[in-house]
Amino acid sequence: MEKHIPVTMTVNGERISRDVAVRQNLVDFLRYELGLTGSHVGCEHGVCGACTLKVDGSTVRGCLMLAAQADGAEIWTIEGLSQNGELEHLHEAFERHMALQCGFCTPGMLLTANELIERGKAKNREEVREYLSGNYCRCTGYQAIVDAVMDAAKAAGKR
């Protein structure tokens, strides 16, 4: 059996071709091979949300996908979505509401919050809490995060 597999994927708008170790998961690949360390690794079993990525238009746990499975996929990380301005409303709101302290959960939180707003599921605080309940924060106590997301949703005209 091969230990490496050639894959081609689009990461933050850029086409990438690499021979990936078959056992390496997607978030480790992005961090170690591409230097995209903005996505973080917390629990490695899918529950904490720190590794959340956008793959083919939807949020995905980067620790539960193998890099080899991303062949042909379109991937966006916190770096790409920050640079292309997609997270502008959320960045501004998070800063204003002090919705981060150590920042470890923040990239995953932003990606999930962005999807929540885009999909029209930020109508009230209950909905926001429910959608974000798969992203753990050990610092803020969540209130400021919910405040920020509600504000960003309003600014985006989605509430």
Next chain:
Amino acid sequence: MAEALALLNGDDSGDVAALAGGQSLMPMLNLRLATPDALVDLNGIEGLAGLEDEGEHIRIGALTRHVDIETSKIAAKHLPLFVRAVGEIAHAAIRHRGTLGGSLALADPAAEFPACCVACGAVIVTQSLTGERRIAAEDFFHGIFHTELEHGELITAVEIPKHGGRAEHWGFDEIARRKGDYATAGLVVFGTGKRALDDPRIVLFGVGEKPLRVNAAEAVIAGCRLPVSDEVIAEAQEAMGGLELIEDLHSSTATKAHLAKVLLGRVLKTLS
């Protein structure tokens, strides 16, 4: 498909695992609870995903993602029980990858879909080197992570009876510590009939080694008029004893038994 089956049935296939959504298998690998030598990635196989109306039932491909059931117009109209249940599965990111086939093949005792399949009489379609099998859901689940699947046999689809009409009645509820957690206890009721509950099935999940049908309680509510009266509910709750419950990290069997009764009351009250 042929290639996948060959790989899963080869001479050195003892340590080869099938990878679908990966939302349960990958955690096992990451935590070193499973250490296969190789994985066969099923995600590239054509024709294994999607929902199709086949008249009496809806055929859902094994590789259909949970989110696709959640957002499907066909499911909204014909499979409301499954739409209700899918929202309880973990969180959005998990539902974007996890599959129906994977959920059934894994047979986690706390999973929602196995119980839903048993409750509505779904048929699980499989493929192996020797051909196709059609297995009734109630014959499929044997124990914790243990199903009727043989080594090297794959689920290809699930046929689920339509139940969105006036002549079908279903109810679903689940108790979990937090939204998206594995169920501490869950219950599905399914029955047919216009104003009465004919041929009802009561299926518990999260409390035993597999989805548990409660025949005694089913006998109590069989044929009863809808909405279910308080007397019948109380009688049905009394008939919830003698179940093969197992305890877990959070609950004793006594707690599970109590929650099962509570859930039956809640769910029966929702039927009309």
